[in-house]
Amino acid sequence: xxxxxxxxxxxxxxxxxxxxxxxxxxxxxxxxxxxxxxxxxxxxxxxxxxxxxxxxxxxxxxxxxxxxxxxxxxxxxxxxxxxxxxxxxxxxxxxxxxxxxxxxxxxxxxxxxxxxxxxxxxxxxxxxxxxxxxxxxxxxxxxxxxxxxxxxxxxxxxxxxxxxxxxxxxxxxxxxxxxxxxxxxxxxxxxxxxxxxxxxxxxxxxxxxxxxxxxxxxxxxxxxxxxxxxxxxxxxxxxxxxxxxxxxxxxxxxxxxxxxxxxxxxxxxxxxxxxxxxx
Numbered sequence: 001x002x003x004x005x006x007x008x009x010x011x012x013x014x015x016x017x018x019x020x021x022x023x024x025x026x027x028x029x030x031x032x033x034x035x036x037x038x039x040x041x042x043x044x045x046x047x048x049x050x051x052x053x054x055x056x057x058x059x060x061x062x063x064x065x066x067x068x069x070x071x072x073x074x075x076x077x078x079x080x081x082x083x084x085x086x087x088x089x090x091x092x093x094x095x096x097x098x099x100x101x102x103x104x105x106x107x108x109x110x111x112x113x114x115x116x117x118x119x120x121x122x123x124x125x126x127x128x129x130x131x132x133x134x135x136x137x138x139x140x141x142x143x144x145x146x147x148x149x150x151x152x153x154x155x156x157x158x159x160x161x162x163x164x165x166x167x168x169x170x171x172x173x174x175x176x177x178x179x180x181x182x183x184x185x186x187x188x189x190x191x192x193x194x195x196x197x198x199x200x201x202x203x204x205x206x207x208x209x210x211x212x213x214x215x216x217x218x219x220x221x222x223x224x225x226x227x228x229x230x231x232x233x234x235x236x237x238x239x240x241x242x243x244x245x246x247x248x249x250x251x252x253x254x255x256x257x258x259x260x261x262x263x264x265x266x267x268x269x270x271x272x273x274x275x276x277x278x279x
Contacts, residue, residue, distance in 0.1 A: 246264040
């Protein structure tokens, strides 16, 4: 089936650069674009009038979290003074030994068995991305069960995803009196890294056109230097891109400077991650 879109403005790509064109037409047949220009003289089966709209290639969202509780972030626009006003710390840092209720990334395999929350979050994420014009996305740092749920939705609906199971050497928790405390477990970080590495290989070996792997150590301030170095080495060896959170938070910035006497960006350079393959 051949379809024509009569655009008001059409975003094109010419000689290595994007270009903007008034009153252009876009014609596609099945999954292939056959014409972009001012006037198509061939046969079409359907015409879509977008003469008052912008016609664009699909957007790319390079930072997606499929399992975050958006409502809490929307209603919390400022955090406590000792958190330097960072609102996400109010809802993402549980007390030691506890999990955040309703947060898919906290589910154990036993809790996830028969639980539809993973499918709900993954379907909602993919649907919202498509509704806003995104056809390729990068999901970074959710656990493997969420990544697998996204994989199923990508193949079901037809959206491209870079998927990478998150791993880290520790985490921030709400300690005594509500103060932030960082709890580290280097052995667990290395175990989770190996698990993420196997998932990345599985994605690549699947041979699917919609899914690609990415290595995603969650945050600079919760990963050891050795874990990040191993990530950089694996990225080079396997040809897999990387993604992480760095210079994203006042506390993270000063903790990195205090511990390594380097800014987060300098630290990434020091461990070999500051390369074009890093998101």
